[in-house]
């Protein structure tokens with residue numbers, strides 16, 4: 001990474017931190033109306049949904065240790081990772097507090113949840129900072145979309161506690177998506193073709209962190225209503241990202257074509273716009289795909 005880019009990342013992080021401290025700070029203890037917890041609204045289906053989000057947020061030790069290891073040589077990125085880890089830890093904690101304070105989960109059930117969670121380890125899905133920036137831009141935006149959907153459902157149900165939680169957590173996720181998006185913009189300015197190739201590769205291999213990690217993840221996303229559909233992922237996550245980055249769908253398809261020509265057997269899910277079994281992007285499927293962070 002050039003010194004100019006390192007300097008740009010550092011300044012980006014300072015901006016991120018200043019906004020986080022001045023405009024986005026919130027407290028689990030002071031900013032959630034816990035006194036408004038209403039037993040008639042804390043249904044078991046809500047419990048399943050929040051438990052799934054909670055489980056995926058609880059992998060912060062793995063997310064942050066792997067992320068720090070990858071980014072440690074770039075000051076702005078490494079320090080972003082530390083602040084990010086703090087905010088993600090707050091997400092897992094607020095969901096956890098909701099489950100216990102509402103009585104939806106007992107201390108023993110949460111102990112079992114912790115034990116199950118930490119018996120498995122999350123691993124980096126991609127191996128370079130540029131690919132992980134592409135992944136972060138997609139994944140954080142997908143998570144914001146899922147939480148924003150839950151916030152709207154909570155508002156309709158007049159559940160003030162969950163509405164506040166999903167608003168505050170979702171706002172963090174949107175800010176994380178913004179940082180990663182800005183990182184990708186820097187990468188594009190430095191090497192447009194290579195960055196588009198990476199984004200295409202990440203898109204065609206995208207999956208949420210819980211997939212393959214949390215037991216029955218996809219089925220639980222579906223049954224709890226925690227996920228978002230592939231169509232929503234395409235419309236609210238992929239297309240807005242490509243528009244902001246000023247990358248056309250044709251450029252992504254061309255990058256995938258080149259990758260397939262270079263290594264025909266290494267990239268089986270080549271076109272993210274084509275329905276592929278088990279893949280998150282087929283536009284007409286109603287299978288939920290995401291649920292976290």
Ligand SMILES: [Fe+2]
Nearest residue numbers: 140173176293
């Ligand atoms: Fe996040």
Ligand SMILES: [Fe+2]
Nearest residue numbers: 057088091293
């Ligand atoms: Fe999160």
